[in-house]
Amino acid sequence: MGVDSLLDDIQDLNLSYLLLVQRLLREDRPTAMFRLKLDEPMADLLATLSGKQLVQLARTNQLICRLGFDDAEQLTKVLNNQREQGLARIHAALLMACADSDVGKGEAR
Amino acid sequence: MSEKSLVNEMLQVQLAIELIELGARLQVLETETDLSRGRLIRLYKEVRGVSPPKGMLPFSTDWFVTWLPNIHSSLFYSIYRSLVESSGCERMEAFVRAFRLYLEQVSLGDDDFVLGLTRAWTLVRFFESEMLEQVRCTCCGGLFVTHSHAPPQDYVCGICQPPSRAGKTRKRREAELRQMGEVSGQEGGITESVLAGGGARA
Numbered sequence: 001m002g003v004d005s006l007l008d009d010i011q012d013l014n015l016s017y018l019l020l021v022q023r024l025l026r027e028d029r030p031t032a033m034f035r036l037k038l039d040e041p042m043a044d045l046l047a048t049l050s051g052k053q054l055v056q057l058a059r060t061n062q063l064i065c066r067l068g069f070d071d072a073e074q075l076t077k078v079l080n081n082q083r084e085q086g087l088a089r090i091h092a093a094l095l096m097a098c099a100d101s102d103v104g105k106g107e108a109r
Numbered sequence: 110m111s112e113k114s115l116v117n118e119m120l121q122v123q124l125a126i127e128l129i130e131l132g133a134r135l136q137v138l139e140t141e142t143d144l145s146r147g148r149l150i151r152l153y154k155e156v157r158g159v160s161p162p163k164g165m166l167p168f169s170t171d172w173f174v175t176w177l178p179n180i181h182s183s184l185f186y187s188i189y190r191s192l193v194e195s196s197g198c199e200r201m202e203a204f205v206r207a208f209r210l211y212l213e214q215v216s217l218g219d220d221d222f223v224l225g226l227t228r229a230w231t232l233v234r235f236f237e238s239e240m241l242e243q244v245r246c247t248c249c250g251g252l253f254v255t256h257s258h259a260p261p262q263d264y265v266c267g268i269c270q271p272p273s274r275a276g277k278t279r280k281r282r283e284a285e286l287r288q289m290g291e292v293s294g295q296e297g298g299i300t301e302s303v304l305a306g307g308g309a310r311a
Contacts, residue, residue, distance in 0.1 A: 028206070029196070030192055030196035030197070030198045030202065030203065030206055031192075031206050031209075031210065033192075033195065033196040034188065034191055034192055034195075034196060034206075034210065035210075039195060040195070040196070040197060043196075071250065074249055074250050077248060077249045077269065078249065081268065081269070083270075083271050085268070085271055086218075086219065086220070087180060087220075087268050089214075089217065089218045089220075090180060090181070090184055090214070090215070090218065090220060091180075091249070091251070091268045093184060093214050094180070094183055094184045094187060094251050094252075095249065095250065095251045097184060097187035097188045097191055098187035098190075098191070098243075098251055098252040100191065100194075100195065101187070101190065101191070101194075101243070101252055103243045103244075103245060103252055104243065104244055104245030104252065104261060105245065
């Protein structure tokens with residue numbers, strides 16, 4: 001596969017992502033912010049972008065959105081659980097849902 | 110002056126309907142809306158077609174720390190907390206949204222709904238009265254529901270380290286037997302047989 005087609009794929013994905021963000025935010029802002037892991041200023045900004053601005057943002061050789069997990073070790077544990085009880089999906093969802101919380105991190109409360 | 114705002118009342122009715130549709134018991138509605146008990150009962154009958162169940166709500170924090178309920182409660186509470194903290198949602202707004210997100214996530218898999226709406230609401234109330242809190246699993250880093258003042262050191266969650274009999278319910282065994290009988294290696298097998306067995310709705 002040529003570099004050109006990869007670049008196209010990245011830009012397509014960027015634009016699809018941005019359009020999805022706008023659609024979700026329009027439908028139900030708080031739920032969308034949870035699904036997308038966006039904070040308020042970013043949600044407000046992305047919701048107001050024009051079509052032209054979306055295309056502008058999407059045209060880059062880097063992906064505009066990031067992975068919902070930032071710790072490979074954590075994700076390994078979800079995927080390679082020796083005593084898996086069919087809970088991998090719910091485990092992954094739980095870890096993403098509490099990724100931004102500070103509870104129990106560092107000093108004890 | 111003492112006249113009630115019509116808009117406010119309409120919003121309350123809307124909230125009550127939404128909660129009833131999601132499976133709320135009368136006690137939840139009485140606590141979370143200003144509507145009279147009589148109107149709530151009428152509303153309940155109109156929405157559900159039956160009278161509201163009588164009796165007390167389960168009042169124990171213990172259910173939330175048993176194996177599978179703990180996992181589902183922890184997922185729900187993390188969603189709820191995220192909505193309250195980062196999307197500027199008001200408490201009940203966040204609650205209804207979090208519950209819908211929880212149902213949505215669980216329905217993606219072959220899991221049964223373990224946490225009903227009334228249980229979820231009780232869970233939030235237990236957190237508000239500081240009878241329950243979240244603790245971080247030292248293995249996977251996820252947040253889980255636990256009794257307040259339980260020692261947080263060395264906590265390992267029920268997914269990383271399931272108890273020895275975890276998940277070996279009769280229903281699951283039957284489902285597995287049935288699947289073995291079918292010989293087909295289809296992925297949807299368990300889902301269908303579990304669904305046929307009737308999803309346990311708390």
